[in-house]
Amino acid sequence: MDVFERAKPRWCPGCGDFSVYEALKNAFIELGLRPEEIVIVCGIGCATFIWSYINTNALKGIHGRVLPAATGVKLANPGLKVIGVSGDGDAYSIGGNHLVHTARRNVEITYIVVDNGVFGNTRGQPSPTTPIYSVVKNYPFRWPEKPVNPLLLALVSGATFVAQGFVGDVKKLKEYFKEAIIHRGFSFINILSVCPTFNPTRTVRELKEEIVYVEEFGAPLDNVRDAVDLVLSIQGEGKNPVGVIYKKLEPTYNELLKATGKLDPSINYDRISEIAERELGLKMLIKD
Numbered sequence: 673m674d675v676f677e678r679a680k681p682r683w684c685p686g687c688g689d690f691s692v693y694e695a696l697k698n699a700f701i702e703l704g705l706r707p708e709e710i711v712i713v714c715g716i717g718c719a720t721f722i723w724s725y726i727n728t729n730a731l732k733g734i735h736g737r738v739l740p741a742a743t744g745v746k747l748a749n750p751g752l753k754v755i756g757v758s759g760d761g762d763a764y765s766i767g768g769n770h771l772v773h774t775a776r777r778n779v780e781i782t783y784i785v786v787d788n789g790v791f792g793n794t795r796g797q798p799s800p801t802t803p804i805y806s807v808v809k810n811y812p813f814r815w816p817e818k819p820v821n822p823l824l825l826a827l828v829s830g831a832t833f834v835a836q837g838f839v840g841d842v843k844k845l846k847e848y849f850k851e852a853i854i855h856r857g858f859s860f861i862n863i864l865s866v867c868p869t870f871n872p873t874r875t876v877r878e879l880k881e882e883i884v885y886v887e888e889f890g891a892p893l894d895n896v897r898d899a900v901d902l903v904l905s906i907q908g909e910g911k912n913p914v915g916v917i918y919k920k921l922e923p924t925y926n927e928l929l930k931a932t933g934k935l936d937p938s939i940n941y942d943r944i945s946e947i948a949e950r951e952l953g954l955k956m957l958i959k960d
């Protein structure tokens with residue numbers, strides 16, 4: 673038993689979430705982190721149950737709202753390592769817009785999305801990453817929706833670290849986690865995963881056949897246009913890029929707030945404080 677074990681994980685046999693658990697726990701250990709230095713922020717869904725199996729601080733949020741909650745934690749306590757965990761439904765459906773805004777703000781959070789192509793926890797409905805024309809369980813025809821492209825979405829939204837992992841390669845997944853956790857900025861990892869219970873046609877073996885490791889192409893890249901081209905060219909061949917695709921150092925949200933947070937002399941802060949206290953009962957502390 674190691675210091676990060678809280679309880680025995682209880683996902684279905686063969687679930688991809690076990691690999692994510694293993695890789696994340698070992699990444700913490702190899703980085704020499706202590707449980708009290710980490711907060712895992714979760715939404716709702718099978719993947720998000722990881723908070724109850726790994727012994728760190730945890731904030732169990734609501735469906736799709738991992739990133740606003742994680743942003744709050746990072747702003748309030750910049751010393752913590754903040755790790756958000758979502759499924760593809762949580763991240764790209766109800767929570768989709770938060771990915772765009774957290775990426776462009778470059779909030780120093782690691783965001784892990786366990787992408788099994790379905791809503792597992794609610795028994796297998798199609799998600800935003802379900803491939804078009806799939807046979808799905810709760811819709812009588814072939815699925816008519818084009819899927820989102822998480823890697824392109826993160827890249828063009830301004831994420832400063834973009835990677836894709838694969839649950840069939842836990843060692844590499846752990847390395848991507850380690851690199852993401854020490855990255856100074858918003859680090860995003862989409863993980864190609866499986867839900868054998870409700871999406872049994874998507875298997876680890878099938879995913880493995882589609883994988884191309886991006887190190888072979890000189891990644892991580894530090895130019896968004898090159899990274900987008902790399903993703904599109906691999907996907908254009910019907911393959912899936914795996915590895916750290918893009919990495920760049922830019923000011924983080926905490927740093928930007930510090931740099932821009934000087935008081936504006938044209939604003940009457942005393943008057944604002946007075947109104948806030950009178951109308952809302954709020955005590956505002958505004959200091960230069």
Ligand SMILES: Cc1ncc(C[n+]2csc(CCOP(=O)(O)OP(=O)(O)O)c2C)c(N)n1
Nearest residue numbers: 716717718719735759760761762791792793
């Ligand atoms: C506001 C809200 N809407 C819908 C739900 C129902 N719900 C629970 S989990 C879930 C989706 C789970 O799928 P995903 O995020 O892909 O995670 P997985 O279970 O596959 O790991 C949904 C729609 C909810 N709990 N709250």
Ligand code: SF4
Nearest residue numbers: 683684687718792867
């Ligand atoms: S329903 Fe699917 S995603 Fe949920 S624990 Fe079972 S295999 Fe994993």
